[in-house]
Amino acid sequence: MILNKLSSILIVFLLVLSTGSKAESYLYGGPKIFYYDVTNEDLQSTANEIVALGFSSAKVSANTAGIGFDIGIGGPISENVDLEAGFVYMGEFELKATMTGPSETLTSTSSAYSFPVGAKYKIGESDSNLYIKGGFHYWKQVTDISTSLGTVDMWGTGFDPMIGIGGQIGNLTVHYEHYSFSGVGAGAGVGEGGISSLGLTWISKF
Numbered sequence: 001m002i003l004n005k006l007s008s009i010l011i012v013f014l015l016v017l018s019t020g021s022k023a024e025s026y027l028y029g030g031p032k033i034f035y036y037d038v039t040n041e042d043l044q045s046t047a048n049e050i051v052a053l054g055f056s057s058a059k060v061s062a063n064t065a066g067i068g069f070d071i072g073i074g075g076p077i078s079e080n081v082d083l084e085a086g087f088v089y090m091g092e093f094e095l096k097a098t099m100t101g102p103s104e105t106l107t108s109t110s111s112a113y114s115f116p117v118g119a120k121y122k123i124g125e126s127d128s129n130l131y132i133k134g135g136f137h138y139w140k141q142v143t144d145i146s147t148s149l150g151t152v153d154m155w156g157t158g159f160d161p162m163i164g165i166g167g168q169i170g171n172l173t174v175h176y177e178h179y180s181f182s183g184v185g186a187g188a189g190v191g192e193g194g195i196s197s198l199g200l201t202w203i204s205k206f
Contacts (some may be wrong), residue, residue: 024126025075025206028084028173032199034066034091046095046145046152053150056101066091070199072116088114088137088179090195097145104148105138112141112195114179116162127171131163137179157181160194173201 043060050058072086090112100106118135138159145152160182166175180194 004036025073026075026203027071027206028086028201028203029071030199030201032068032070032088032091032177032197034068035196036062036064036066036093037194038194039063045154047097048153050097050099050145050147053147053152055099055147055149056106058097058099060095060097062096068157068197070116070201074120075119076126077119082120082122083118084120084133084135085117086115088116090114090141090179090197093141093143094154095145096141097147099147102148106145106147108145110141110143110145112139114139114162116179118162122168128169130167131165132168133175135161135162136160137162139179139181156181168203171203173203175199175201178179 041107042131043062047058047060050060068089070082070086074082074084076082093110093112095108096106097108114137116135116137118133120131120133122129122131124130136159138157140157158181160180162177162179164175164177166173176196176198178194178196
């Protein structure tokens with residue numbers, strides 16, 4: 001169902017983009033620093049799931065940031081509005097767990113990815129502007145914590161809103177973006193607060 005929605009949106013995006021001036025279409029990409037929504041409550045919830053496997057106690061910790069990137073294609077549909085669609089790799093999220101009864105220590109990692117589609121409203125010139133961005137992204141992440149007493153499956157997939165603000169000078173943009181996540185277990189973007197990012201993007205017109 002989600003993939004069908006994403007496919008329909010991408011088809012509409014490509015049709016709209018093809019009606020614009022090909023000379024103004026562009027490719028974009030660059031590095032991002034991602035900040036994961038990790039709370040003590042989320043980590044304790046994961047620890048409780050591990051204890052439920054039969055351990056006497058469990059303590060879980062996690063990193064709060066990671067490095068990733070995005071790439072995509074975009075183009076104008078009016079003087080101030082662009083449509084963009086891309087791929088985002090959201091870095092590596094790492095969980096560490098220490099258990100007793102029996103004693104065991106483990107590390108588990110996951111890498112979330114996203115396919116965002118959105119509109120960007122620009123204030124200023126085409127190559128010198130401030131902008132706001134909004135849309136949706138299809139995302140997926142899978143993490144398994146395997147222990148001697150069993151496995152805790154933590155996974156997520158969904159279709160949720162994303163927003164952003166930024167500025168462009170020439171072919172370079174600096175931006176902040178926030179990706180919402182619904183129904184996520186303890187994996188990339190622990191909890192439902194989502195993942196935020198700061199990034200640099202290089203734009204190449206074709």
